[in-house]
Amino acid sequence: MGVIPHNIPSLLSTLLSFSALREWFKLFIIGGAIETCRRYYSNLWNWVVERFWLQVTFDEDDCSYEWMMFWLSRQPAWKQTRSLEISTRDYGLTSPAVCIDGEDEERSTSREMTYLPSLSTSYSMWYKGHYVIITRTSVNNGIYRTKENLHLSILARDNSVLTEMLMEAKNLYKAAEEMTVAVYASNVSNNWRRITSRPKRPLNSIILDPGIKELLLNDARDFLDSREWYADRGIPFRRGYLLYGAPGSGKTSMIQSIAGELGLDVYILTLSRPGMDDNTLCELISELPRRCIALMEDIDAAFRRGISMRNLQENEYEPEPEEARQEKGKAEDASRVTLSGLLNALDGIGAQEGRILFATTNDYAALDPALCRPGRMDIHVEFKLASKFQVEGLYKCFYMPSKNEEVVDDEKSDDSGYASRDPSPERALSEAAPDTIDGSTGATISTSGAFVSVRSSPRGITLSGKKICELAAQFAAAIPEREISMASLQGYLMMYKVRPLDAIVDAPEWVERERAEKAARRRKAGTKPSP
Structure with a gap:
C-alpha cells in the first residue's frame, strides 16, 4: 500500500498522475473559459442592445395597444409578409383598413378582413429609416382568458422615433374615431376595455322640451373649463347628473349626444355585474380618465336592497315565494355592491376627479336621499312623456x-x-x-x-x-x-x-x-x- 502524501504539491502531483482526472481538469478549465467568454459577449450584446435598440411592450389592457394594432393593420408592408393572421376585428373603429384585394367592393355589406401579425412570430419592417422587429405574444391570464402583448424592437439611438411612431398611431386612431364615441366597460379582470364605438349623435336630433338640452350641455362644458376655479376654492372637481323619468324618453340618447359634443368617452359602470363589490367599484372609478363620462343606467334596479326603499315598504308583511327568494339570493351573490360602497366610490377620498357622472332611473322616488344630494348628483332633470x-x-x-x-x-x-x-x-x-x-x-x-x-x-x-x-x-x-x-x-x-x-x-x-x-x-x- 502506497504512502499518502502529506503536503499539497505532492498531493497535486499524485492526483495529476491519474489520466482521467487530468482530462476532467482540462475540460473544467476549457468550460470555465467558454462560459466566461459567453457571459462577456452576452453582457456586451446587452450593452449594444441597450445603446442601439429600443425595447417597447404594449399591454392588451392599455389603450396604446389598440393604437398600435390599428396602426399596424393599416401598414402596406403586411401585404408582402409571408406569415399573417387574418382578422375582422376593427378595434371599435370603422376606418378603412389595409384590406385583402377584392374587399373594397364588399366593405359596405360585410365585415372587412385585415392583415395582422401572427402570434409568437417575429416580423421586421422599416419605419422612417429605422429597422423595427415586431412580435405578438399570448400568455395565460387566469383560467378564463388569455392576454396579448405586443413587443417592438427599434434600431435607434434615442426615443424620438418611438415618440413619432406613437403619435402617428394615436393620431391615426383618433382621426378614425373622430365621428364616433368610444364606449368602455369593465372585464372579468376589472380592467376597462373598449367594447364598441357609437356614431356621434347630433344635438339637434334629440327632441326635448325647450331648455333641457342647453342646460345639460352648457353646464357640462362649463364644468370641464373650470378646473382652476374648483382648485382655488378647494371644491372636488366632480359633477353628477341624475336623469329620471319615463322609459324611452331620451335619457340615454341625450348622454350619447353630450359625449359627442364634448369629445368624451363613455365608461359604463354596471353595478349588477357578477363579481362586482365595493372594492371593485372603487377600483374601477379610481381608474377612470380625468375627462370622461361615467354612466350608471337604471340605478334604481341595480340593487336588491340598500338603495331602493319602495320594495321593502310595499312587501314588508307579504310572504315571499320560494322561487323569488332563490332568484334574490342569486342576484345578491352575483353583485355585492352596497349603498355605502357606492357613496364612498362617488365622493370618497379615493374618488376620481375630472369625470362627469350620469345616472339614469325610471323610479326617482325609490332612490335613497343620500345618493341624490348635491355633490353626488348635482343636477336632477326629469324626462317626461312626449309633449x-x-x-x-x-x-x-x-x-x-x-x-x-x-x-x-x-x-x-x-x-x-x-x-x-x-x-x-x-x-x-x-x-x-x-x-x-x-x-x-x-x-x-x-x-x-x-x-x-x-x-x-x-x-x-x-x-x-x-x-x-x-x-x-x-x-x-x-x-x-x-x-x-x-x-x-x-x-x-x-x-x-x-x-x-x-x-x-x-x-x-x-x-x-x-x-x-x-x-x-x-x-x-x-x-x-x-x-
Missing part, C-alpha cells in the same frame, strides 16, 4: 326634406303620390285582416295600416318644408299630451318613413291601441298570483 312640442319636432325630423331631395311646390302638393296611402296588395290585406291572428303557439300578431312595407310605397316628390310644418302641427294635434313616450312615437313613424300623410291619418287609431296595451300591462302587473 306637443316634442311630437311636432319629431315629425319634422323624420320628414323635413334634405338638401339633395327634390321638393314640390306648395301649390302642387296634395294628398296624392308617395305622401299618401298606397292601395297596394299589402295594404288591402292588412285592412281586410282581423285585428289579431292567434296561431297554434299562442302568439298574437297585431295588424294595422302601419304594417305596410315601406318598400311597397311608391317614392315620389318630397313635400316642401312649409308643408311639412303644417302636417307636423296636425300630427301633434292627434297625439295626446304626456301620454306616449318618444321611443314609441319614433317606432310608429318608422313604419311611415315615406308616408307622412298616412302617419297623421292612422295616428288616432294607433293612440287607442297604445292606451289599450298600457291598460293591459297595468292590469297584468297589478294581478297577484293566487296562493
Whole structure:
C-alpha cells in the first residue's frame, strides 16, 4: 500500500498522475473559459442592445395597444409578409383598413378582413429609416382568458422615433374615431376595455322640451373649463347628473349626444355585474380618465336592497315565494355592491376627479336621499312623456326634406303620390285582416295600416318644408299630451318613413291601441298570483 502524501504539491502531483482526472481538469478549465467568454459577449450584446435598440411592450389592457394594432393593420408592408393572421376585428373603429384585394367592393355589406401579425412570430419592417422587429405574444391570464402583448424592437439611438411612431398611431386612431364615441366597460379582470364605438349623435336630433338640452350641455362644458376655479376654492372637481323619468324618453340618447359634443368617452359602470363589490367599484372609478363620462343606467334596479326603499315598504308583511327568494339570493351573490360602497366610490377620498357622472332611473322616488344630494348628483332633470312640442319636432325630423331631395311646390302638393296611402296588395290585406291572428303557439300578431312595407310605397316628390310644418302641427294635434313616450312615437313613424300623410291619418287609431296595451300591462302587473 502506497504512502499518502502529506503536503499539497505532492498531493497535486499524485492526483495529476491519474489520466482521467487530468482530462476532467482540462475540460473544467476549457468550460470555465467558454462560459466566461459567453457571459462577456452576452453582457456586451446587452450593452449594444441597450445603446442601439429600443425595447417597447404594449399591454392588451392599455389603450396604446389598440393604437398600435390599428396602426399596424393599416401598414402596406403586411401585404408582402409571408406569415399573417387574418382578422375582422376593427378595434371599435370603422376606418378603412389595409384590406385583402377584392374587399373594397364588399366593405359596405360585410365585415372587412385585415392583415395582422401572427402570434409568437417575429416580423421586421422599416419605419422612417429605422429597422423595427415586431412580435405578438399570448400568455395565460387566469383560467378564463388569455392576454396579448405586443413587443417592438427599434434600431435607434434615442426615443424620438418611438415618440413619432406613437403619435402617428394615436393620431391615426383618433382621426378614425373622430365621428364616433368610444364606449368602455369593465372585464372579468376589472380592467376597462373598449367594447364598441357609437356614431356621434347630433344635438339637434334629440327632441326635448325647450331648455333641457342647453342646460345639460352648457353646464357640462362649463364644468370641464373650470378646473382652476374648483382648485382655488378647494371644491372636488366632480359633477353628477341624475336623469329620471319615463322609459324611452331620451335619457340615454341625450348622454350619447353630450359625449359627442364634448369629445368624451363613455365608461359604463354596471353595478349588477357578477363579481362586482365595493372594492371593485372603487377600483374601477379610481381608474377612470380625468375627462370622461361615467354612466350608471337604471340605478334604481341595480340593487336588491340598500338603495331602493319602495320594495321593502310595499312587501314588508307579504310572504315571499320560494322561487323569488332563490332568484334574490342569486342576484345578491352575483353583485355585492352596497349603498355605502357606492357613496364612498362617488365622493370618497379615493374618488376620481375630472369625470362627469350620469345616472339614469325610471323610479326617482325609490332612490335613497343620500345618493341624490348635491355633490353626488348635482343636477336632477326629469324626462317626461312626449309633449306637443316634442311630437311636432319629431315629425319634422323624420320628414323635413334634405338638401339633395327634390321638393314640390306648395301649390302642387296634395294628398296624392308617395305622401299618401298606397292601395297596394299589402295594404288591402292588412285592412281586410282581423285585428289579431292567434296561431297554434299562442302568439298574437297585431295588424294595422302601419304594417305596410315601406318598400311597397311608391317614392315620389318630397313635400316642401312649409308643408311639412303644417302636417307636423296636425300630427301633434292627434297625439295626446304626456301620454306616449318618444321611443314609441319614433317606432310608429318608422313604419311611415315615406308616408307622412298616412302617419297623421292612422295616428288616432294607433293612440287607442297604445292606451289599450298600457291598460293591459297595468292590469297584468297589478294581478297577484293566487296562493
